[in-house]
Each structure stands twice: as C-alpha cells, then as structure tokens.
Amino acid sequence: MPxxxxxxxxxxxxxxxxxxxxxxxxxxxxxxxxxxxxxxxxNIQPQNIDHAxxxxxxxxxxxxxxxxxxxxxDPGVGTERHAIAVQAGPYYFVGPDNGLFTFxxxxxxxxxxxxxxxxxxxNQPVSQTFHGRDIFGPCAAHLATNQDLSALGSxxxxxxxxxxxSLIDSAQEQLAxxxxxxxxxxxxxxxxxxxxxxxxxxxxxxxxxxxxxxxWNIRWGHTYEDAPExxxxxxxxxxGFLEIAMRQGSAQQELDCGIGEPVYLSFx
Numbered sequence: 001m002p003x004x005x006x007x008x009x010x011x012x013x014x015x016x017x018x019x020x021x022x023x024x025x026x027x028x029x030x031x032x033x034x035x036x037x038x039x040x041x042x043n044i045q046p047q048n049i050d051h052a053x054x055x056x057x058x059x060x061x062x063x064x065x066x067x068x069x070x071x072x073x074d075p076g077v078g079t080e081r082h083a084i085a086v087q088a089g090p091y092y093f094v095g096p097d098n099g100l101f102t103f104x105x106x107x108x109x110x111x112x113x114x115x116x117x118x119x120x121x122x123n124q125p126v127s128q129t130f131h132g133r134d135i136f137g138p139c140a141a142h143l144a145t146n147q148d149l150s151a152l153g154s155x156x157x158x159x160x161x162x163x164x165x166s167l168i169d170s171a172q173e174q175l176a177x178x179x180x181x182x183x184x185x186x187x188x189x190x191x192x193x194x195x196x197x198x199x200x201x202x203x204x205x206x207x208x209x210x211x212x213x214x215x216w217n218i219r220w221g222h223t224y225e226d227a228p229e230x231x232x233x234x235x236x237x238x239x240g241f242l243e244i245a246m247r248q249g250s251a252q253q254e255l256d257c258g259i260g261e262p263v264y265l266s267f268x
Contacts, residue, residue, distance in 0.1 A: 186250025
C-alpha cells in the first residue's frame with residue numbers, strides 16, 4: 001500500500017560466512033532504519049542464475065503483497081548488464097537484468113520496469129564488485145519506503161534477459177522439466193508444477209503414470225513415508241512443485257544428479 005513501509009526480502013549467493021549479507025542489510029537500513037528485512041535465502045549456488053530464478057519463483061508468493069525482493073546473484077557485476085527494478089503484480093523485484101526474475105515475471109506479468117540510474121540514491125563511491133551494497137540495497141530501501149518506482153530511474157527500454165527452461169514434450173505423452181533446487185535433506189525440487197499436470201490431464205484425459213530422471217524410474221506417493229526406507233518417491237511439495245525424495249536418505253546422492261537435470265513425467 002502506498003504510504004506504508006513494505007518489507008525487503010533478500011535472495012543472494014553470498015552465504016553466511018562473510019560480511020556481504022550484513023553489508024547489504026546495512027546499506028538498506030542507512031536509508032530507513034525501520035525497514036523490515038527478511039532473509040529469503042543466501043545459499044544459492046555461487047553465480048548460478050538458474051538456481052536463483054527457480055528458488056525465487058518457488059517461494060515469492062509466500063510473502064506479503066508489496067514485498068520488495070532484492071536479488072543479488074550477479075556474475076556480471078561491474079559490466080554493462082543493467083540494474084533494474086520491476087513491478088509485477090503486487091510485488092517488486094530489484095536486481096541485475098540477467099534472467100534472475102524470469103519465472104516470477106512470467107507468473108505475474110510486468111507492470112513497470114525502470115533502469116536504476118538515479119545515482120543520487122546510490123551508496124558512494126560505488127564498488128565495481130559490490131552493487132548489492134551500493135546500488136540494489138539503497139534503491140530497494142527507497143522503494144520499500146516510498147513505493148515510487150519512477151524515483152529510482154528512467155523507464156527501461158528494450159527486452160529483459162530471460163532464461164529458457166522449456167522442455168515440454170507433449171508429443172511423447174509426457175511433461176518435462178528440470179531440477180531447480182536441492183534442499184538440505186537431499187530432496188530434488190523440480191520445475192514441474194501441479195497446475196501444469198492438472199492442465200495436461202484435462203487436455204489429454206490421462207493421469208501421470210511414472211517419473212523418470214537420471215536413468216531412474218520413480219514411484220508416486222503422497223507423503224515422504226509412502227515408500228520403504230531408502231526408496232525413491234515423487235510427491236507434490238509444499239510449493240506445488242514435484243519433489244523427488246528418498247525416505248531416510250538423500251535423493252540427490254542416490255541419483256547422483258542436481259540442479260538442471262531433466263525430469264520427465266509420463267502419462268502413458
């Protein structure tokens with residue numbers, strides 16, 4: 001809501017062993033010490049934009065409307081890649097234009113984009129290696145405080161960078177996706193969403209029969225315990241995405257695969 005300070009949610013690949021997360025938070029709090037700052041995740045695989053984009057898509061709708069997602073997975077920091085802020089649906093996204101926002105923006109639709117070129121809002125001097133602290137943090141803080149996207153810079157012209165995870169293969173009577181995240185339990189969270197399956201079921205009048213990934217066929221279940229111990233099972237996870245899990249074990253270790261691995265859901 002205009003006139004009401006919104007929360008900032010941070011998504012980075014900084015980890016928690018260095019000072020980077022603290023410096024990013026401090027740069028926002030220097031603008032507004034009363035800002036609520038939430039930690040979405042700081043353990044994105046280093047420089048892995050695909051991983052960051054999927055994790056953001058997986059959870060951003062859990063946050064209050066108006067949240068400013070400040071996302072810093074930025075292997076191109078200091079180059080000519082653009083710094084942007086986007087309003088999409090009831091949310092805001094601040095970070096580099098490198099495809100990181102692809103899936104969230106596809107879900108919500110874009111209302112407005114600006115190029116973060118109002119240098120009066122930046123932390124000076126600007127480091128060529130830490131735009132999170134010097135550009136994204138301060139700009140996100142101003143946005144969360146004032147909800148005025150146009151104050152951050154000029155309208156963005158051109159097309160945003162996008163990731164392409166398209167693997168859909170309806171001719172083979174299957175849905176295809178990728179592993180987007182591996183959680184600390186070794187569960188493989190895939191890009192196949194429950195809504196994709198519902199739509200395919202309606203059009204094909206078929207229900208999914210099997211899950212296939214990394215040369216393994218995987219049984220269906222409703223809970224993690226719907227399989228014997230140390231057996232793989234596919235379930236719908238808390239965010240609506242297909243998970244491949246192993247009861248009392250790690251699916252990642254058993255399958256020896258990780259982020260980006262293709263996953264197929266067969267209907268025949």
